Amino acid sequence: MYSDQELVAKTLKGHKSAFDELVERYAKKVYNLSLRMTRDPADAEDLTQEVFLRAYRSLNTYNPAYSFVNWILKIASNLCIDHLRRKGDVRDDSDELLSLEVQKTHPDPESAALYSEQVSEIEKALMSLPPKYQLVMLLLYAEDLKYEQIAEILDEPIGTVKTKIHRARKILKERFFSEREKDTKKA
Amino acid sequence: MKANEQATSRCDYTRLLLDDYVDGNLAPLVEREVKSHLVSCSSCAEEAERLKKISDELSRLGTTTTDEVLLVVKKVQKAVRKDGRWCKKRRLKIAGAVAASIAALLLWSTYFRPGPVSFEINGKDIAFHAMGKTVVVDASRLPGDLTVIGGDVYVTGEIEGNVTSIDGRIVAKVEDGSVLSRVKRALIEIWQRIWR
Ligand SMILES: [Zn+2]
Numbered sequence: 572m573y574s575d576q577e578l579v580a581k582t583l584k585g586h587k588s589a590f591d592e593l594v595e596r597y598a599k600k601v602y603n604l605s606l607r608m609t610r611d612p613a614d615a616e617d618l619t620q621e622v623f624l625r626a627y628r629s630l631n632t633y634n635p636a637y638s639f640v641n642w643i644l645k646i647a648s649n650l651c652i653d654h655l656r657r658k659g660d661v662r663d664d665s666d667e668l669l670s671l672e673v674q675k676t677h678p679d680p681e682s683a684a685l686y687s688e689q690v691s692e693i694e695k696a697l698m699s700l701p702p703k704y705q706l707v708m709l710l711l712y713a714e715d716l717k718y719e720q721i722a723e724i725l726d727e728p729i730g731t732v733k734t735k736i737h738r739a740r741k742i743l744k745e746r747f748f749s750e751r752e753k754d755t756k757k758a
Numbered sequence: 759m760k761a762n763e764q765a766t767s768r769c770d771y772t773r774l775l776l777d778d779y780v781d782g783n784l785a786p787l788v789e790r791e792v793k794s795h796l797v798s799c800s801s802c803a804e805e806a807e808r809l810k811k812i813s814d815e816l817s818r819l820g821t822t823t824t825d826e827v828l829l830v831v832k833k834v835q836k837a838v839r840k841d842g843r844w845c846k847k848r849r850l851k852i853a854g855a856v857a858a859s860i861a862a863l864l865l866w867s868t869y870f871r872p873g874p875v876s877f878e879i880n881g882k883d884i885a886f887h888a889m890g891k892t893v894v895v896d897a898s899r900l901p902g903d904l905t906v907i908g909g910d911v912y913v914t915g916e917i918e919g920n921v922t923s924i925d926g927r928i929v930a931k932v933e934d935g936s937v938l939s940r941v942k943r944a945l946i947e948i949w950q951r952i953w954r
Contacts, residue, residue: 587838587839590838591835591838591839594831594834594835594838595831598827598830598831598834599821599822599827599830602822602826602827602830603821603822606820606822607819607820612826616830616833619830619834620830620833620834620837623834623837623838624837624838624841627838627841628841691815691819692815693812693815693816693819694819697816708816709816709819711781711816712813712816712817712819713816713817713819713821715817718783733777736777737777740777740809740812740813743812743816744808744809744812747811747812747815748808
């Protein structure tokens with residue numbers, strides 16, 4: 572079996588089937604991340620395609636000294652954030668805004684109603700975070716990555732990543748448990 | 759055994775480490791310290807439980823079936839295979855009622871390499887030759903498919919139909935306003951030629 576780096580080198584020499592192999596290896600990761608970020612299978616499919624097309628077109632800029640999967644997840648992360656921005660499902664990512672008082676549970680009442688039926692409490696809490704914070708938490712737990720990998724993907728120092736994780740988890744915790752307590756009282 | 763509910767400096771110390779404890783990032787010695795405090799302090803133990811619960815819930819977030827992924831893989835491979843040959847085709851998704859807009863605004867820039875370019879909009883050929891080779895299309899005004907032959911195309915906004923570039927590149931969105939203003943006047947003229 573070829574390494575990712577070998578497959579990249581083969582692709583650059585014109586062997587397209589080598590790139591097919593890379594798609595087979597990582598489409599699932601990219602698709603899952605896109606799906607969790609967008610919560611829309613059609614969007615996730617389009618994004619996945621876009622991620623690999625961009626990777627393919629800029630393959631010569633990939634540095635084989637780094638991990639290919641981190642590189643592709645970096646492209647995916649950027650596109651997911653862009654996508655949410657375009658959809659207007661985004662507030663300011665500045666840290667000041669990340670306080671419990673300012674943030675609503677969901678920015679858009681219509682989609683909130685749409686989601687409330689099928690979306691779990693944890694997803695609702697997650698959606699209430701700015702996209703960059705959602706992304707960090709998904710990379711950490713849903714993708715099961717290490718802090719170092721996340722730092723590489725986000726191009727941020729590990730300290731910054733840790734701070735984000737800490738704050739995001741704190742807010743998730745508050746929201747998740749306060750919603751559940753509300754539910755228990757109602758019941 | 760009676761739990762010590764009072765917040766102590768031991769608690770403060772433990773709380774600082776809880777994130778790393780839950781993620782399994784602590785050195786064995788420190789981890790043992792935290793563990794032993796959690797046994798004797800119900801309030802820190804509860805906090806740890808809650809943090810753990812959040813991580814567990816997040817790791818359980820749904821994933822896709824193998825069949826779904828296979829479909830995506832095929833689609834992506836097909837798209838990539840088409841790309842980088844002589845023809846590139848890309849579907850850009852549309853938000854909302856673009857159909858109402860009538861005009862396609864073709865912006866023309868002259869600062870790229872010279873050569874003939876022609877367009878088709880909805881199959882209607884608009885054979886057009888110009889100095890530049892790059893078209894900037896305001897997609898919010900484009901009612902259907904756009905095909906550019908022999909030129910590069912930039913798309914601004916989202917487009918309903920297909921954008922195809924034959925023997926050229928489809929370049930991602932233009933964000934740079936200066937590019938647009940530089941070429942605007944020339945473009946309006948082209949636009950009029952196309953739609954009148
Ligand atoms: Zn304690």
